[in-house]
Each structure stands twice: as structure tokens, then as C-alpha cells.
Amino acid sequence: MTDQAQLSRIIRKWMDTFMHRSMRGWSHHVKATGMSMPQFSILMQLHYKGACGISEISDRFEVSNAAASQLAERLVQSGLIERTEDPDDRRAKLIKLSSKGKKLIESGIEQRYRWVDELVSNLNAEERTKVGAALILLTEAAAKLEQTQ
Amino acid sequence: MTDQAQLSRIIRKWMDTFMHRSMRGWSHHVKATGMSMPQFSILMQLHYKGACGISEISDRFEVSNAAASQLAERLVQSGLIERTEDPDDRRAKLIKLSSKGKKLIESGIEQRYRWVDELVSNLNAEERTKVGAALILLTEAAAKLEQTQ
DNA sequence: GCATATAGTTAAGCCTGCTTAACTAAAAAG
DNA sequence: CTTTTTAGTTAAGCAGGCTTAACTATATGC
Numbered sequence: 001m002t003d004q005a006q007l008s009r010i011i012r013k014w015m016d017t018f019m020h021r022s023m024r025g026w027s028h029h030v031k032a033t034g035m036s037m038p039q040f041s042i043l044m045q046l047h048y049k050g051a052c053g054i055s056e057i058s059d060r061f062e063v064s065n066a067a068a069s070q071l072a073e074r075l076v077q078s079g080l081i082e083r084t085e086d087p088d089d090r091r092a093k094l095i096k097l098s099s100k101g102k103k104l105i106e107s108g109i110e111q112r113y114r115w116v117d118e119l120v121s122n123l124n125a126e127e128r129t130k131v132g133a134a135l136i137l138l139t140e141a142a143a144k145l146e147q148t149q
Numbered sequence: 150m151t152d153q154a155q156l157s158r159i160i161r162k163w164m165d166t167f168m169h170r171s172m173r174g175w176s177h178h179v180k181a182t183g184m185s186m187p188q189f190s191i192l193m194q195l196h197y198k199g200a201c202g203i204s205e206i207s208d209r210f211e212v213s214n215a216a217a218s219q220l221a222e223r224l225v226q227s228g229l230i231e232r233t234e235d236p237d238d239r240r241a242k243l244i245k246l247s248s249k250g251k252k253l254i255e256s257g258i259e260q261r262y263r264w265v266d267e268l269v270s271n272l273n274a275e276e277r278t279k280v281g282a283a284l285i286l287l288t289e290a291a292a293k294l295e296q297t298q
Numbered sequence: 299g300c301a302t303a304t305a306g307t308t309a310a311g312c313c314t315g316c317t318t319a320a321c322t323a324a325a326a327a328g
Numbered sequence: 329c330t331t332t333t334t335a336g337t338t339a340a341g342c343a344g345g346c347t348t349a350a351c352t353a354t355a356t357g358c
Contacts, residue, residue: 006281015262063347091355119291
């Protein structure tokens with residue numbers, strides 16, 4: 001029997017463990033690649049949501065259009081993104097990850113995931129079944145919550 | 150039956166969902182409080198690991214001693230940390246969260262946790278039991294992994 | 299077709315974060 | 329007791345990120 005408060009504590013503990021581990025890894029990766037955090041965040045956004053315009057960047061990160069434009073410019077200079085004209089609206093630009101940028105983000109994700117694989121290899125078959133079922137429940141609950149908000 | 154690769158995928162999916170949600174919340178909180186990311190990271194470190202010296206900051210965040218000292222100075226100016234002489238070594242300083250800094254971090258954590266509580270409230274008793282047991286397994290596996298590294 | 303709104307760029311100016319180098323003060327080593 | 333190491337501060341200088349304001353170019357509304 002696991003009541004609501006008890007389960008909250010368990011999840012919080014897991015969150016702390018997991019966040020700490022994950023953040024340490026990411027910040028190391030960002031530092032090692034010589035990017036700044038804002039630059040990195042944009043690459044992540046492009047990786048997960050695909051190509052977008054400058055305005056979407058400034059909306060998403062709550063900065064001015066000018067800031068987003070300058071940030072994009074630096075990423076273009078570093079060869080991490082490509083900036084093209086939007087064929088449907090010649091005022092707009094489309095930015096997307098270059099192959100270099102893609103590699104950089106994917107290698108970071110891969111390293112984060114490697115930890116997960118090690119975690120999994122420490123579980124036996126029965127534990128894996130339980131954990132799998134539970135995380136599906138959580139992921140679904142999170143998706144449902146996202147919708148209602 | 151959940152095999153290793155399948156479980157890895159499930160955890161990755163949960164990680165993505167959870168990280169995305171959590172990062173969005175934190176970056177909003179940091180922006181709202183007017184802190185910079187490095188300042189925020191130091192406050193988090195102080196919250197989770199307690200008081201420490203300047204050198205521990207520079208080690209942890211891989212910056213020079215000078216940078217850590219300047220960062221600490223700004224946090225003292227903002228009233229977010231307190232800096233005192235280490236009674237055991239008068240060369241060293243001890244920095245720790247002020248009550249203002251503590252409140253700021255705790256309110257951020259509280260907001261993150263609120264999401265967890267909502268998540269939990271979407272689960273029934275049986276699901277809660279399953280999820281609780283599974284996350285304990287994962288947290289323990291993570292702790293074991295941490296030790297061996 | 300002309301006025302207005304929208305997408306993005308550029309420049310000036312400020313603040314933060316970082317580095318190196320020079321410094322003070324205290325502890326540890328000999 | 330002197331030398332060396334360790335902890336931290338300060339100053340100069342650079343780069344990044346941000347803002348506002350002025351600007352260009354395209355799209356939209358009437």
C-alpha cells in the first residue's frame with residue numbers, strides 16, 4: 001500500500017537523484033563543447049521541435065527578437081545551425097540544426113541515455129517488468145496533465 | 150515481460166517528458182527571480198550540500214577561484230547568501246544560503262514538486278503502489294551505480 | 299495602391315561571467 | 329623562524345547576452 005503523500009516523497013527522491021545526475025552531465029557537456037547555456041538551449045529546442053523562425057525562439061525563451069537574432073547569428077557562425085529564407089514568407093527565416101549541431105546534441109543525449117542503460121542492466125527481469133509498467137503509467141499521467149493545462 | 154532495450158526506451162521517454170517539464174519550470178523561476186544561471190546553480194549546490202568554501206565552488210563548477218569569489222560577492226550583495234570566516238581556518242570562508250536565498254530555492258522546488266503531486270493525484274491506489282515500488286527500485290539502482298563509479 | 303503590421307537585422311550601451319596576474323593573509327613544512 | 333603552499337580578493341580586459349531604438353523588407357488590410 002502506497003498512499004498519495006508517500007508516493008509523492010518517493011517520486012521527489014527519484015527526481016532529485018535523477019535531476020542532479022542529469023544536470024551534472026549536461027553542464028559538463030555544454031562546457032566541453034564551448035557553448036553557452038542559451039546557445040545550448042536553442043539547439044535542444046531545435047532538436048526536439050524541429051526547424052523554426054526567429055520569433056519562435058524569442059517567444060519560447062522570453063527574450064527580445066533582437067536577442068534571438070544575435071544568438072542565431074552566433075550559432076550560424078559556429079556552424080551549429082543553418083539559416084534559410086522561409087519559402088512561404090520571405091520576411092521570415094527558418095533555422096535548423098546543421099549536421100554538426102545535430103551530432104553535438106545527439107552525442108549529449110546519448111551520454112545521458114548511457115546512464116539509463118547501466119541503470120537498467122542493474123535490474124533483473126521481474127524488476128524491469130515492474131519499472132516499465134510504472135513509468136508508462138507516469139508518462140501517460142504526465143501527458144494527460146499537460147493537456148488539461 | 151519487459152526486456153532491457155524496451156525498458157531503456159520507456160525510461161528515456163519518461164526522462165524526456167520529465168526533463169522538459171522540469172527545465173521549463175526552473176528556467177522560468179530563475180528568470181522571474183532575476184538571477185543568472187551560474188548564481189542559481191550555486192544556490193542549488195548550497196541547498197543540497199550545505200555550506201562550503203569558495204574553492205569548493207570553483208572545483209564543482211570548473212571555474213577559476215577568482216570567478217567563484219566574484220560570483221559569491223554578487224550573491225552576498227543580493228542578500229542571497231552569507232559569507233563568514235571559517236573558524237577552523239582563517240584563510241577560508243564559509244558561504245551558506247541566507248533566509249532569503251533559502252526561501253527562493255525552496256519555493257522553486259515546491260513548484261516543481263507541485264507538479265508531482267498533481268501527477269500522483271491522477272493515479273488510483275493500485276497504480277500508486279506499482280509506481281512507488283518501481284521508483285524505489287530505480288532510485289536504489291541509481292545509488293548503487295553512483296557508488297561503483 | 300497606400301497604410302499598417304510583421305519578421306528580422308544592426309548598433310549602442312550595459313551587465314555578467316570569465317580569465318590571468320598581482321596581491322594579502324594565514325597555515326603548513328622544513 | 330623562514331619558506332612554501334593554500335584560500336581568497338581585486339583589477340584589467342574580453343566575450344556573451346540582453347535591451348532599446350532605428351532600420352529594411354515583405355505581407356496584409358482597406
